Amino acid sequence: MLRIAVPNKGTLSTPAAQMLRDAGYRQRSDPKDLLCRDAANGVEFFYLRPRDIATYVASGDLDLGITGRDLLVDSGAAAHELLDLGFGGATFRWAAPADSLASAEELGGRRIATAYPGVVERYLAEHDLKAEVVPLDGAVENAVRLGVADLIADVVETGATLRQAGLVTVGEPILRSSAVLIGRADTAEEKRAQLMRRLQGVMVARSFVMLAYDVPAELLENATALTPGIESPTVSPLHREGWVAVQAMVRRDDVHKIMDELYDLGARAILVTDIANCRL
Ligand SMILES: Nc1ncnc2c1ncn2[C@@H]1O[C@H](COP(=O)(O)OP(=O)(O)OP(=O)(O)O)[C@@H](O)[C@H]1O
Numbered sequence: 001m002l003r004i005a006v007p008n009k010g011t012l013s014t015p016a017a018q019m020l021r022d023a024g025y026r027q028r029s030d031p032k033d034l035l036c037r038d039a040a041n042g043v044e045f046f047y048l049r050p051r052d053i054a055t056y057v058a059s060g061d062l063d064l065g066i067t068g069r070d071l072l073v074d075s076g077a078a079a080h081e082l083l084d085l086g087f088g089g090a091t092f093r094w095a096a097p098a099d100s101l102a103s104a105e106e107l108g109g110r111r112i113a114t115a116y117p118g119v120v121e122r123y124l125a126e127h128d129l130k131a132e133v134v135p136l137d138g139a140v141e142n143a144v145r146l147g148v149a150d151l152i153a154d155v156v157e158t159g160a161t162l163r164q165a166g167l168v169t170v171g172e173p174i175l176r177s178s179a180v181l182i183g184r185a186d187t188a189e190e191k192r193a194q195l196m197r198r199l200q201g202v203m204v205a206r207s208f209v210m211l212a213y214d215v216p217a218e219l220l221e222n223a224t225a226l227t228p229g230i231e232s233p234t235v236s237p238l239h240r241e242g243w244v245a246v247q248a249m250v251r252r253d254d255v256h257k258i259m260d261e262l263y264d265l266g267a268r269a270i271l272v273t274d275i276a277n278c279r280l
């Protein structure tokens with residue numbers, strides 16, 4: 001059985017379980033369950049703190065895991081990123097009271113509060129800076145006003161928590177994180193192949209839609225230039241003389257603009273449908 005770690009709580013937990021469900025795997029029905037066996041697919045899911053997942057994967061006790069890139073880096077564990085899963089996006093950044101720090105080059109000698117000491121220590125070492133790291137468990141934004149630190153390094157998604165705490169970001173993001181599938185360098189290819197193909201299928205299905213339309217045959221070249229599809233668009237005859245039907249996958253983000261352009265060109269009966277899943 002393939003043994004896979006999934007976040008049991010926190011920001012990544014629900015979207016990770018949903019992605020696995022969309023990929024055809026059984027998931028726990030009770031959020032307190034710590035194990036779910038999917039016998040039909042030969043997989044066991046272990047629900048763990050996302051912060052601990054890289055440790056279990058690196059040790060070989062679990063084959064694969066879903067966690068955040070920032071948590072993987074912070075752990076220092078010998079696990080590798082196999083696939084960016086396209087959810088749980090956030091930046092990891094320095095933040096300080098306005099006007100207290102002009103750039104990250106001024107970090108030296110300061111007190112830095114963070115729940116990610118591994119990421120911060122690594123940055124300091126790489127940039128040849130010496131600073132005091134104040135490790136905290138959470139609510140790190142409070143550390144500056146409470147006087148235990150001069151600045152923080154923390155996850156920033158919307159920036160609302162920073163603003164409330166009267167902090168502003170300093171410099172460029174330390175790293176850009178998102179949920180990732182992790183494994184070991186020696187995880188057998190055949191063990192990861194099915195899961196990775198299925199997860200990639202879910203990601204493609206989420207970012208593309210299927211577009212179908214009818215168009216006069218003489219406009220086909222112009223129309224398919226707008227909708228080239230992945231391999232090539234499907235073109236079928238229509239009962240109506242001189243018209244053809246076209247089907248092609250298009251990026252979800254572009255679909256409205258493409259529909260406008262197709263309509264202006266002379267295409268009609270333009271229909272968009274969601275793709276539930278796919279293998280390309
Ligand atoms: N708005 C966000 N807040 C916190 N973590 C986020 C956010 N958006 C994405 N993430 C990612 O989620 C992971 C952190 O998850 P974790 O469960 O450890 O903390 P959490 O979601 O803040 O939950 P909690 O603090 O309730 O334990 C990191 O990879 C982080 O980059």
Ligand SMILES: O=P(O)(O)OC[C@H]1O[C@H](OP(=O)(O)OP(=O)(O)O)[C@H](O)[C@@H]1O
Pocket residue numbers: 137138139140141154155156157158159160161162
């Ligand atoms: O940029 P934002 O959209 O405001 O999100 C980022 C904030 O959300 C998380 O805090 P969480 O609520 O998980 O509390 P914690 O610090 O105790 O983990 C994270 O640690 C930041 O504080």
Ligand SMILES: [Mg+2]
Pocket residue numbers: 138
């Ligand atoms: Mg948190």
